[in-house]
Amino acid sequence: MTKRKLRSEAWFARQDKMGFYYRSWLKNRGFPQDQFEGRPVIGICNTWSELTPCNSHFRTIAEHVRFGVLDAGGFPLEFPVMSLGETMLRPTAMLYRNLASMDVEESIRANPLDGVVLLMGCDKTTPALLMGASSVDIPTIGVSGGPMLRGIHCGKPIGSGTNVISMSEQLRAGQITLQEFHEAEADMHRSHGHCMTMGTASTMACMVEALGVGMPGNAAIPAVDARRNLIAREAGRRIVELVQSDTKLSEILTREAFENAIRVNAGIGGSTNAVVHLIAIARRIGVKLSLDDWDRLGRGVHCLVDIMPSGRYLMEDFFEAGGLPVVIRELARHGLLHENALTVNGRTIGENNRDAQCWKPDVVRSFDEPFKHDSGIAVLRGNLAPDGAIIKPSAASPHLLRHTGRAVVFESIEDLNARINDEALDIDESSVMVLKYCGPKGYPGMAEVGNMPLPPKLLKRGITDIVRISDARMSGTAYGTVVLHTAPESAAGGPLALVQNGDMITLDVAERRLHVNVDDEELVRRRAAWTPPASHGERGYVKLYVDHVLQANDGADLDFLVGRSGSAVPRDNH
Numbered sequence: 001m002t003k004r005k006l007r008s009e010a011w012f013a014r015q016d017k018m019g020f021y022y023r024s025w026l027k028n029r030g031f032p033q034d035q036f037e038g039r040p041v042i043g044i045c046n047t048w049s050e051l052t053p054c055n056s057h058f059r060t061i062a063e064h065v066r067f068g069v070l071d072a073g074g075f076p077l078e079f080p081v082m083s084l085g086e087t088m089l090r091p092t093a094m095l096y097r098n099l100a101s102m103d104v105e106e107s108i109r110a111n112p113l114d115g116v117v118l119l120m121g122c123d124k125t126t127p128a129l130l131m132g133a134s135s136v137d138i139p140t141i142g143v144s145g146g147p148m149l150r151g152i153h154c155g156k157p158i159g160s161g162t163n164v165i166s167m168s169e170q171l172r173a174g175q176i177t178l179q180e181f182h183e184a185e186a187d188m189h190r191s192h193g194h195c196m197t198m199g200t201a202s203t204m205a206c207m208v209e210a211l212g213v214g215m216p217g218n219a220a221i222p223a224v225d226a227r228r229n230l231i232a233r234e235a236g237r238r239i240v241e242l243v244q245s246d247t248k249l250s251e252i253l254t255r256e257a258f259e260n261a262i263r264v265n266a267g268i269g270g271s272t273n274a275v276v277h278l279i280a281i282a283r284r285i286g287v288k289l290s291l292d293d294w295d296r297l298g299r300g301v302h303c304l305v306d307i308m309p310s311g312r313y314l315m316e317d318f319f320e321a322g323g324l325p326v327v328i329r330e331l332a333r334h335g336l337l338h339e340n341a342l343t344v345n346g347r348t349i350g351e352n353n354r355d356a357q358c359w360k361p362d363v364v365r366s367f368d369e370p371f372k373h374d375s376g377i378a379v380l381r382g383n384l385a386p387d388g389a390i391i392k393p394s395a396a397s398p399h400l401l402r403h404t405g406r407a408v409v410f411e412s413i414e415d416l417n418a419r420i421n422d423e424a425l426d427i428d429e430s431s432v433m434v435l436k437y438c439g440p441k442g443y444p445g446m447a448e449v450g451n452m453p454l455p456p457k458l459l460k461r462g463i464t465d466i467v468r469i470s471d472a473r474m475s476g477t478a479y480g481t482v483v484l485h486t487a488p489e490s491a492a493g494g495p496l497a498l499v500q501n502g503d504m505i506t507l508d509v510a511e512r513r514l515h516v517n518v519d520d521e522e523l524v525r526r527r528a529a530w531t532p533p534a535s536h537g538e539r540g541y542v543k544l545y546v547d548h549v550l551q552a553n554d555g556a557d558l559d560f561l562v563g564r565s566g567s568a569v570p571r572d573n574h
């Protein structure tokens with residue numbers, strides 16, 4: 001089959017006691033002797049779980065990858081890893097992203113694998129698998145699970161998350177009934193797949209394709225479309241060839257690939273969560289990506305896709321319009337892409353997408369007549385965020401992008417929940433809501449609570465957005481003038497912890513500035529009186545996480561996981 005020495009030969013080519021162990025226990029599944037003689041062994045890394053509804057069809061996708069591996073003469077072996085269901089896990093799936101990445105890394109390295117296909121869908125499963133695989137660096141292809149079909153409620157399209165937020169606010173304002181609220185739950189999610197807005201899952205699927213680690217067209221094919229199975233089979237065939245040519249993941253995940261992904265993120269109006277995930281993945285593979293790269297590369301890039309949460313359409317429409325290849329083609333035509341970046345199908349990203357066609361120009365616009373101008377993530381700095389904070393201007397209200405207002409401070413998420421519905425809350429549309437202790441260490445896990453709900457007293461007056469600032473993240477399906485990922489976080493002693501009710505805060509996105517108008521001496525006095533909150537990490541993984549998690553600007557990885565340990569074969573068990 002192949003002349004190249006395979007990593008798996010350290011297991012299966014041995015003609016001794018250990019070789020017997022390695023082969024014999026697999027032969028119980030009917031694998032004949034020739035299966036162990038020179039065939040690339042391909043791991044199919046599966047995040048199927050009933051507790052991860054977005055990945056519930058992954059057994060089927062895994063079978064199509066398996067067929068592809070067999071087609072090409074490889075030896076497929078599927079294995080499970082920790083799965084992260086965004087809707088189920090508490091306090092937040094993000095707390096466990098790094099744990100799942102450790103599972104992936106160690107499972108790949110410890111087993112007789114020559115290449116791996118990663119099956120990823122729900123938000124955190126994509127970065128977790130890419131981070132783990134990056135730290136091993138064997139030939140790798142990502143296959144995304146695909147988005148759900150569009151939600152339909154009362155004859156109108158509704159989108160994952162985005163309409164949950166708007167409908168829950170309508171319910172709180174008494175504008176819809178509880179019965180209608182319940183009916184919308186089934187109307188919204190009516191097929192296999194992940195969230196079908198341009199939330200974090202769709203964004204990360206686009207990142208997989210833009211990074212070149214997924215096959216062309218990977219991002220937008222709906223989960224239940226037969227072409228999703230075709231691309232899985234193609235990936236199964238292709239990974240065998242990548243092993244034969246010894247094309248490691250690090251040859252795909254180059255600095256150029258990450259720079260492409262950052263610009264594609266702006267081109268799709270992607271989730272703010274991509275910032276923290278791409279930095280973490282890059283640093284695993286050895287690329288020093290930073291917040292400044294996001295700000296620099298995103299400038300001047302326009303959002304081309306009219307999709308929720310910022311727009312009208314959903315991922316199914318995006319697919320029918322031509323999908324991500326159209327966006328990549330447009331960026332390339334305007335000199336905004338490293339066209340020579342290699343992708344897993346053996347061609348460059350420029351070659352893959354040069355001839356992409358747009359079938360629905362109202363869904364995917366041209367660069368010259370974009371959906372929104374200047375949609376890159378903006379990185380803010382100032383005395384409130386010395387290490388940076390981010391905002392997604394394309395999801396914000398234009399009139400609030402330069403704003404000074406009076407701080408209304410919530411000391412915790414519980415404090416927010418206890419007071420937000422209070423008619424006596426002293427807040428108006430010029431106020432700036434500040435939420436503390438929701439960063440990586442503080443929550444713990446940096447929950448998606450940054451898009452704080454607005455007080456009903458403002459909603460009833462038709463006010464749908466005010467400036468909100470926190471060290472938390474925001475769901476990719478959310479929107480608003482929301483400053484996120486403030487670093488250092490308040491639980492680590494960042495200046496956010498020192499803000500008090502009534503302080504005047506200035507947000508100036510054009511100037512990239514986030515400033516609390518309190519003099520330095522007063523901040524020093526407040527710092528001397530500040531005491532850190534009690535740690536959430538008493539034992540086990542949560543203690544490990546709280547003790548070692550990096551700040552958001554460094555990707556919120558665990559400090560000892562940054563970088564690669566490689567794919568050297570571990571010593572024997574006997």
Ligand code: FES
Nearest residue numbers: 054122194195201
């Ligand atoms: Fe899984 Fe949105 S909840 S992708």
